[in-house]
Amino acid sequence: MPAYVEPAPIKDKDNPFESMMSRFDSAAKLLNLDEQTYKVLSAPTKQVTVSLPVKMDNGDVRVFEGHRVIHSNILGPSKGGIRYDMLVNIDEVKALAAWMTWKCAVVDIPYGGGKGGIKCDPTKMSEGEIERLTRAYTLAMLDVFGPDRDIPAPDMGTSGREMAWLMDEYSKAQGITVNAVVTGKPLVLGGSVGRIEATGRGVMVSAFAAMEKLKINPYQATCAVQGFGNVGSISAKLLHERGVKVVAISDISGGYYNEKGIDIEDALAYRDKNRTLAGYPNASTITNEQLLELEVDVLVPAAKEDVITDENAPRLRCKLIVEGANGPTNFTADPILQEKGILAVPDILANAGGVTVSYFEWVQNRMGYRWDLDQVNRQSDQIMKTAFDKVYAASQKYGCSMRIGAYVVAIDKVATTYKLRGVY
Ligand code: GLU
Numbered sequence: 001m002p003a004y005v006e007p008a009p010i011k012d013k014d015n016p017f018e019s020m021m022s023r024f025d026s027a028a029k030l031l032n033l034d035e036q037t038y039k040v041l042s043a044p045t046k047q048v049t050v051s052l053p054v055k056m057d058n059g060d061v062r063v064f065e066g067h068r069v070i071h072s073n074i075l076g077p078s079k080g081g082i083r084y085d086m087l088v089n090i091d092e093v094k095a096l097a098a099w100m101t102w103k104c105a106v107v108d109i110p111y112g113g114g115k116g117g118i119k120c121d122p123t124k125m126s127e128g129e130i131e132r133l134t135r136a137y138t139l140a141m142l143d144v145f146g147p148d149r150d151i152p153a154p155d156m157g158t159s160g161r162e163m164a165w166l167m168d169e170y171s172k173a174q175g176i177t178v179n180a181v182v183t184g185k186p187l188v189l190g191g192s193v194g195r196i197e198a199t200g201r202g203v204m205v206s207a208f209a210a211m212e213k214l215k216i217n218p219y220q221a222t223c224a225v226q227g228f229g230n231v232g233s234i235s236a237k238l239l240h241e242r243g244v245k246v247v248a249i250s251d252i253s254g255g256y257y258n259e260k261g262i263d264i265e266d267a268l269a270y271r272d273k274n275r276t277l278a279g280y281p282n283a284s285t286i287t288n289e290q291l292l293e294l295e296v297d298v299l300v301p302a303a304k305e306d307v308i309t310d311e312n313a314p315r316l317r318c319k320l321i322v323e324g325a326n327g328p329t330n331f332t333a334d335p336i337l338q339e340k341g342i343l344a345v346p347d348i349l350a351n352a353g354g355v356t357v358s359y360f361e362w363v364q365n366r367m368g369y370r371w372d373l374d375q376v377n378r379q380s381d382q383i384m385k386t387a388f389d390k391v392y393a394a395s396q397k398y399g400c401s402m403r404i405g406a407y408v409v410a411i412d413k414v415a416t417t418y419k420l421r422g423v424y
Helices: 018-031 034-040 090-106 128-138 160-174 194-211 231-239 264-274 289-294 331-340 354-368 374-399 403-420
Strands: 044-054 061-072 078-085 114-119 148-156 222-226 246-251 254-257 284-286 299-300 319-321 344-346
Touching: 018 034, 018 090, 018 403, 034 061, 034 331, 034 403, 044 090, 044 128, 061 078, 061 090, 061 148, 078 090, 078 354, 090 354, 090 374, 090 403, 114 128, 114 148, 114 194, 128 160, 148 160, 148 354, 160 246, 194 231, 194 299, 194 319, 194 344, 194 354, 194 374, 222 231, 222 289, 231 246, 231 264, 231 299, 246 289, 254 289, 289 354, 331 403, 354 374, 374 403
Parallel strands: 078 114, 078 148, 222 246, 222 299, 299 319, 319 344
Antiparallel strands: 044 061, 061 114, 246 254, 254 284
16 A cells, blocks of 8 residues: 555644645645645635524524635635535534635636535525525625636535525626526526536546456445435445445435345435435345445445544445545544555545536536536546546555545645746
């Protein structure tokens, strides 16, 4: 295995921004990044926090806290989703925004990185309440958003529905329809075909590229997928369709295991009918934690951050991890995975299919034109494959993990652009 590059000591292992920075530091060291560029790239360009008063259905006014962080706009307008979740906080949004900078640079699209979030529990809010909250957030961020400034998209807890409200509120304020201000929109509003499946498709392409490197025959491979939301369910479906045996899936209700393989179409139909996988009949139940420790070829963590840590990493029995979620592996697990010889295809590469097709959506909006699914899939598959090869080559060249290799590719691109644009 390539040598492990010791990350710089960090202050708080549960702080996602510090966790991101420890990987950034390892890559910066390998690149011999000069101090000035290091300082510029590690400080988010802009952080906006707003209070959003919203009238609830019962007549009460509740004030929600919303954030938008622009980590970098060196490569172009910042790009990144908006998360609705009770755990949203500024450190998490900062880390997610930085990951977007590196993600866009890894797949070589002309965007910087940003991320937004509102601390709320959308599962406990009515549609009207979520709509008023989304519109209030958009109004508060009118100066931040813009097709040439900062372009939001869906993330955890949001979907095309929220993007439609955002596009409408922003457009009303401008007096014209500005569909390129947001991506992940419903198709009739200028969304792109293939956008909903794009992240899962990129996970599948990454998994196949990595299996080829590890000489794992996909037709004999087994896989466990944690999370059955958009990313997890589509990843599972596409892997299953291509002959990989998906033996375990999970959602908030728990894990479901069948050693003969789970029919993902059947599980999707069950989930669509029952809202969750709870009670899914064609598998035995396991916990989400047990799923991670199954003896499988491929593990796809596609649920949330920090599920693989120094605590459970020693018990992992997979050969390959393909990160569908953002930040599923805490930096404390990195050396353990390296030691165990588990190849991890990092989030900023593996789940970049989503933002890649967001880029296509934005391009189509600006051209006033539509591409067909074949064109979208062909071009995004090509971008993912090229990015995978570049990251793999960097990991070989620098003798580091693919994760640090991805940071090396990304930081090198952003740093070079920064220097060429001129420093003042
Ligand atoms: N939220 C997604 C991500 O984390 C998509 C971002 C986008 O399409 O801008 O990559």
